[in-house]
Amino acid sequence: xxxxxxxxxxxxxxxxxxxxxxxxxxxxxxxxxxxxxxxxxxxxxxxxxxxxxxxxxxxxxxxxxxxxxxxxxxxxxxxxxxxxxxxxxxxxxxxxxxxxxxxxxxxxxxxxxxxxxxxxxxxxxxxxxxxxxxxxxxxxxxxxxxxxxxxxxxxxxxxxxxxxxxxxxxxxxxxxxxxxxxxxxxxxxxxxxxxxxxxxxxxxxxxxxxxxxxxxxxxxxxxxxxxxxxxxxxxxxxxxxxxxxxxxxxxxxxxxxxxxxxxxxxxxxx
Amino acid sequence: xxxxxxxxxxxxxxxxxxxxxxxxxxxxxxxxxxxxxxxxxxxxxxxxxxxxxxxxxxxxxxxxxxxxxxxxxxxxxxxxxxxxxxxxxxxxxxxxxxxxxx
Amino acid sequence: xxxxxxxxxxxxxxxxxxxxxxxxxxxxxxxxxxxxxxxxxxxxxxxxxxxxxxxxxxxxxxxxxxxxxxxxxxxxxxxxxxxxxxxxxxxxxxxxxxxxxxxxxxxxxxxxxxxxxxxxxxxxxxxxxxxxxxxxxxxxxxxxxxxxxxxxxxxxxxxxxxxxxxxxxxxxxxxxxxxxxxxxxxxxxxxxxxxxxxxxxxxxxxxxxxxxxxxxxxxxxxxxxxxxxxxxxxxxxxxxxxxxxxxxxxxxxxxxxxxxxxxxxxxxxxxxxxxxxxxxxxxxxxxxxxxxxxxxxxxxxxxxxxxxxxxxxxxxxxxxxxxxxxxxxxxxxxxxxxxxxxxxxxxxxxxxxxxxxxxxxxxxx
Numbered sequence: 121x122x123x124x125x126x127x128x129x130x131x132x133x134x135x136x137x138x139x140x141x142x143x144x145x146x147x148x149x150x151x152x153x154x155x156x157x158x159x160x161x162x163x164x165x166x167x168x169x170x171x172x173x174x175x176x177x178x179x180x181x182x183x184x185x186x187x188x189x190x191x192x193x194x195x196x197x198x199x200x201x202x203x204x205x206x207x208x209x210x211x212x213x214x215x216x217x218x219x220x221x222x223x224x225x226x227x228x229x230x231x232x233x234x235x236x237x238x239x240x241x242x243x244x245x246x247x248x249x250x251x252x253x254x255x256x257x258x259x260x261x262x263x264x265x266x267x268x269x270x271x272x273x274x275x276x277x278x279x280x281x282x283x284x285x286x287x288x289x290x291x292x293x294x295x296x297x298x299x300x301x302x303x304x305x306x307x308x309x310x311x312x313x314x315x316x317x318x319x320x321x322x323x324x325x326x327x328x329x330x331x332x333x334x335x336x337x338x339x340x341x342x343x344x345x346x347x348x349x350x351x352x353x354x355x356x357x358x359x360x361x362x363x364x365x366x367x368x369x370x371x372x373x374x375x376x377x378x379x380x381x382x383x384x385x386x387x388x389x390x
Numbered sequence: 391x392x393x394x395x396x397x398x399x400x401x402x403x404x405x406x407x408x409x410x411x412x413x414x415x416x417x418x419x420x421x422x423x424x425x426x427x428x429x430x431x432x433x434x435x436x437x438x439x440x441x442x443x444x445x446x447x448x449x450x451x452x453x454x455x456x457x458x459x460x461x462x463x464x465x466x467x468x469x470x471x472x473x474x475x476x477x478x479x480x481x482x483x484x485x486x487x488x489x490x491x492x
Numbered sequence: 493x494x495x496x497x498x499x500x501x502x503x504x505x506x507x508x509x510x511x512x513x514x515x516x517x518x519x520x521x522x523x524x525x526x527x528x529x530x531x532x533x534x535x536x537x538x539x540x541x542x543x544x545x546x547x548x549x550x551x552x553x554x555x556x557x558x559x560x561x562x563x564x565x566x567x568x569x570x571x572x573x574x575x576x577x578x579x580x581x582x583x584x585x586x587x588x589x590x591x592x593x594x595x596x597x598x599x600x601x602x603x604x605x606x607x608x609x610x611x612x613x614x615x616x617x618x619x620x621x622x623x624x625x626x627x628x629x630x631x632x633x634x635x636x637x638x639x640x641x642x643x644x645x646x647x648x649x650x651x652x653x654x655x656x657x658x659x660x661x662x663x664x665x666x667x668x669x670x671x672x673x674x675x676x677x678x679x680x681x682x683x684x685x686x687x688x689x690x691x692x693x694x695x696x697x698x699x700x701x702x703x704x705x706x707x708x709x710x711x712x713x714x715x716x717x718x719x720x721x722x723x724x725x726x727x728x729x730x731x732x733x734x735x736x737x738x739x740x741x742x743x744x745x746x747x748x749x750x751x752x753x754x755x756x757x758x759x760x761x762x763x764x765x766x767x768x769x770x771x772x773x774x775x776x777x778x779x780x781x782x783x784x785x786x787x788x789x790x791x792x793x794x795x796x797x798x799x800x801x802x803x804x805x806x807x808x809x810x811x812x813x814x815x816x817x818x819x820x821x822x823x824x825x826x827x828x829x830x831x832x833x834x835x836x837x838x839x840x841x842x843x844x845x846x847x848x849x850x851x852x853x854x855x856x857x
Contacts, residue, residue, distance in 0.1 A: 156596045224568045264533075273523065273627060306521040306566060307627065308592040404605055406583035408555040410508060415499055415555055417583050419605030422647075424495045 129173070133163040134230065137288045137299040137315070139237060141230065142168035143217075147176050150221055157223045160313045161302045170233065172208070172215045174226075188228055190236075190351035197352075199232050201225070208233065227303055231286065232351050239360045242291035242367055245349040248321075249305070250287040250298045252280040252312075253390035256319035257298035259287050260377070261347045266324040269306045270381045279386065283311040286349065289318065289368070296372055319390075320373045327378035330385055340374040341365045399447075399471060400440035400481040400489075409436070416479055423477060430456055431470055438480060440487035444471065499555075500740060508553035509742040509772055513754055516542060516573060517746050518562040522589055523626040524612075526655050526695050528683045529562060536746040539569040541764070543576050545744060548768040550580040554742075560587035560754075562746070565597070574604055583607050590637035591630055598640035608647040611638060614657075616664040624657055638672055649675040654705065655682060655695040663710055678711055681820050684810050686757045696820070702827040719828050720800075729799045730787040737806060738781040742772060752781055756806025758814070781805075781814065789815050795834035797825040 131144035132154045140163045143154060155162065188201040197215075199206040204225040208215030215233075219225040235245050248261035249268040260271040272284035282288070282298055285305025290297045296318045300311035323335070323343050335343075344365045350357075379385045401407070407416045414427040414435050427435055433455060437447040444467060452463045474480040481487065493501075503510035519533040537545070549557070557577055564570050565588055577584050586601065587610045593601075601609060611634060615621040621631035641648050650672075652658075652665040662678050669676035680702055684690040697705070705711055712718040733739055738752030738760075748764040750771045751757050760778050761771030772778065784805075787793050792803055795817075802825075807818035817835035826832050832840070 153596050156594050222568070222571075269521070275628075277628070306519065306563075308521050308565070309629075309633070405581070406555065406578075406605075406607070407581045408550070408553060410499075410502065410510075410553050410555075411506065413502070417555075417607070419583075419607060422607065424499075426495055426498065 131166075132158065133166060133168045134158045134161050134302075135163040136161055136230065136234060136301055137238070137243075137290050139170075139234065140168040141233065142166060142171040143174055143226065144171065145174040145176065147174075147221070150174065150176060153221070153223060154226065157226075158302050158310075160300075160310050170208075170213045170215070172206070172217050172229070174217045174219065176221050177218050178220065188232060188351055190232055192352070192354055197232075197236065199229060199351075201228060204229060206232075210236070231303065231349060234288070235349055235351060236357070238288075238290065239357055239364065242364045243289050243296075244361060244364055246287045246289055246344070247285070247347040247349065248287040249284045250282040250311075251275055252282060252298075252314060252316040253278060255316055256390060257282065257316040258319060258389055259289075259298060259321045260324050261287070261321060261344070262324035263347060267326050267379065267381065268324065270326075271324070271379075271385070272305075272307055274381065274383050274385060276383065276386055279390075280312045280314060281307075281309075282314070284309075290315070291364070291367075294371065296368055318372050320375060321368075322375050322377035322389075325376065325378045327380060329378075329380050330388055331378045332388060333376045333378070335374060335376045337369055340369045344369065344374070396484065397444040397471070398440055398442070398483045398486050399434070399438035399444060400483070400487045400491075401435070401438050402479055402481055405479055407435075418477060418479060420478060425474070425477070425479060430466070434467060434470060440481075440483075440489065440491075444468075500736070503553070503740045504736070506553075507773065508740065509549070510554060510740045511556040511558075511736065511742075512549050512554045513558040513560065513741070513743045514542070514545065514549075515560050515562060515744070515746050515754065516564050516570065517567050519566050520561060520563040520589075521566060521591060521627060522563065522630060524614075525624055525626070525657070526653065526682050526692050528685045528692065530685070530687060531562065533746075536567075537748055537764075539572060541748070542569075542573055545748070545763050545768065546573075546577055546580055546582070548763070549742075550582065552769055552772060555581075555583055556585070557582040558585045558587060563589055563592070565592040571597075571600060571604075574601075574606065578604050578606075585610060587611075589625070589630065589634060590641070591627065591633040593637035593640060595640045595644070598637070598644040598646060601641065602644040602646050606646060608649055609641055610649045610651055612653055613650045613665055613668065614653060614655075615661040616668045617661065620658050620661060624655070635668075635672075638674060642673055647675070648672075649677065652676065652678045653682075654678060654680040654697050654701075656697060657695070659697045659701045659705075662705060663708065666710060678705065680705060680824070681804075681807075683755050683807070688810070690810075693820075699823060699827055702823065706824075706828045719830075721829050721831060726799075730793060731785055733782075733785060734789075734792075734803045734805045738778050742768075744768075750775075752778065753806050755804055756809055756814075758806075758809055784815060791817050791835045791838065796831065797829070797833055800828075801825045801833070 129144045129146050130151050133140050133142045186202050190199050197208040204219035206217040206229050217229055238244050248259045249272040250259045260268055269284045272281050282300040284307040286303040288299040288301045297315045298318050299315040300313045302310035304310050404419045405416055412429040414432045416425040433451045437451055448463045448467050453460055475482045518529045518531050520531050584606050585608045586606055590611045614624045618631040622628055638648055650669040652662055666676050682693050682696045684693055707715050709715050737756045743751040743754045748762045750760045758777055760775040803821045804818045805814050807820055808814050808816045822833035822836050
């Protein structure tokens with residue numbers, strides 16, 4: 121796929137958690153890639169809350185799993201990782217992304233933007249799988265190898281998966297909603313584009329048998345904070361994320377979930 | 391097209407290839423046909439950089455290394471290049487080729 | 493002799509690792525019940541390390557390269573690795589469960605000139621296939637991916653690994669492959685886990701089912717030929733080796749360990765500590781392996797199955813002795829011909845209650 125800096129701009133609008141973001145590029149091959157990748161999250165029409173122009177550049181032998189850096193510079197957010205460089209003026213609602221033609225860069229940019237947007241309204245992205253059962257959402261949180269994907273894989277047919285990797289938590293008035301995201305983990309599939317009120321958050325640990333235990337508030341906040349996606353070391357943002365963690369723990373039950381990875385685990389959920 | 395001696399050769403990108411000793415194995419990624427090049431063929435193959443004309447490859451590489459008369463080397467080389475070009479293994483042009491053009 | 497045979501012979505004579513199998517990750521989005529891997533992702537080689545290994549393999553003369561896993565597409569740099577491999581002139585095969593392959597990925601694989609994509613399909617029935625992969629919806633996704641690949645002009649081969657759960661589905665999967673216009677192979681051998689755990693071999697199909705498979709014309713071709721009784725072992729055979737593992741075939745794990753073959757997890761060195769060439773040409777383990785000829789195998793050299801046996805020295809190694817028999821291959825020889833192998837005869841005569849030996853603990857370097 122050759123980078124193209126000429127030609128008519130075209131794009132897609134991707135709506136996650138009710139926030140539509142337009143991505144524009146003059147490379148038709150890349151538009152097709154975006155449409156394929158985010159097909160369940162595409163919004164018809166071109167109305168969006170925010171707009172990014174994408175310029176494709178040749179890849180430079182980078183590490184796509186490296187951490188992204190995010191910082192504020194003269195009123196613009198700057199995002200950088202080996203495979204992309206982006207800036208975003210939140211007030212003007214516009215930004216520019218320079219990246220190689222790989223979908224993981226766009227995933228990262230979208231996650232960063234949503235993290236920054238959600239922070240101001242009490243929401244966040246969380247390293248967790250989440251699913252909807254009987255109209256209620258359940259989050260299964262943990263870092264690498266904790267069992268997030270395992271919970272998603274073991275889910276019976278009546279469960280609707282929102283994500284097996286990065287959960288989207290949105291605060292609306294006093295309610296917390298989990299929304300589906302296209303950010304696929306190892307299962308390689310986007311989540312269903314639905315949302316539901318969060319009934320419980322489970323902090324995962326693999327064990328010889330299944331057990332759900334309450335945990336105290338301080339521990340819940342501390343462990344949640346470890347799993348919240350956070351990119352920018354900005355004082356105000358840190359404070360907002362901390363308050364969001366405290367607020368959700370006060371509103372939504374959080375449990376320690378020691379589980380044995382077989383299908384019976386879902387007998388305890390919902 | 392029968393290559394003249396002012397012909398430029400470039401290796402196709404639709405191949406897999408490996409030099410083993412003084413021979414080369416090539417496989418087309420289009421139809422999986424395999425070719426084994428003998429030492430003379432390997433010398434021509436290695437020189438197919440898109441910039442060196444076939445006449446120079448014959449004179450400076452083939453004749454010099456294998457002590458073969460130019461006329462014979464030229465006829466053999468042209469036949470060899472034609473066959474590989476027919477199978478899409480070599481790209482043949484009457485002017486120098488850059489990698490992008492291949 | 494075909495050109496391929498000629499190449500293999502020349503490579504063998506020169507000790508060239510003509511074929512390499514590189515697992516770029518052991519992580520997987522499926523959890524197949526028969527899988528021999530533990531799916532650990534900690535400490536995988538980086539993109540730069542893998543590219544360096546590929547360069548070293550190219551310099552060593554490797555031509556045929558299989559990229560596999562785990563699920564290789566779980567690595568975000570998978571296409572970057574494939575592109576680099578193609579630039580180095582490898583003939584590249586990709587082994588994948590294909591659940592992450594859509595039209596875009598299929599087009600890219602075509603553009604890169606990947607020789608073939610090999611995909612496991614366990615059954616034509618979603619409930620059977622998905623129960624084996626433990627990924628709901630995986631058959632649907634895999635078959636959709638095969639459609640994308642064939643539409644893009646990529647060659648596909650379906651492998652049907654047989655086990656208790658799907659033993660009766662082989663013909664139907666073969667028909668499915670035919671309907672989709674792709675190649676098909678059947679494989680009845682469950683490999684023990686690389687860490688020495690043999691419990692998954694209990695999933696193997698029974699001797700009766702194996703015999704039935706070997707006598708099914710649609711699967712094996714001419715049954716009379718395939719199941720022909722044994723030949724006398726000639727000198728050429730006895731002076732040869734069981735297979736190309738460690739001779740013209742090398743395997744490299746996601747952590748840089750070099751084995752003779754993925755089914756022969758004898759650690760020979762690690763490319764993070766030594767160059768591939770150093771390991772390939774100078775490791776004690778490979779030197780010892782290469783010295784072993786069929787005539788040096790105490791039991792197999794005297795077996796009447798001779799050159800018809802598919803003896804895997806890796807499976808023998810995992811049973812405790814790389815010079816010993818591979819009981820799975822003995823079972824196959826007996827199922828094919830009705831004649832027990834030399835090892836089976838000894839076992840039945842001397843140890844009627846024989847069970848598998850202690851687990852061989854295989855520690856990566």
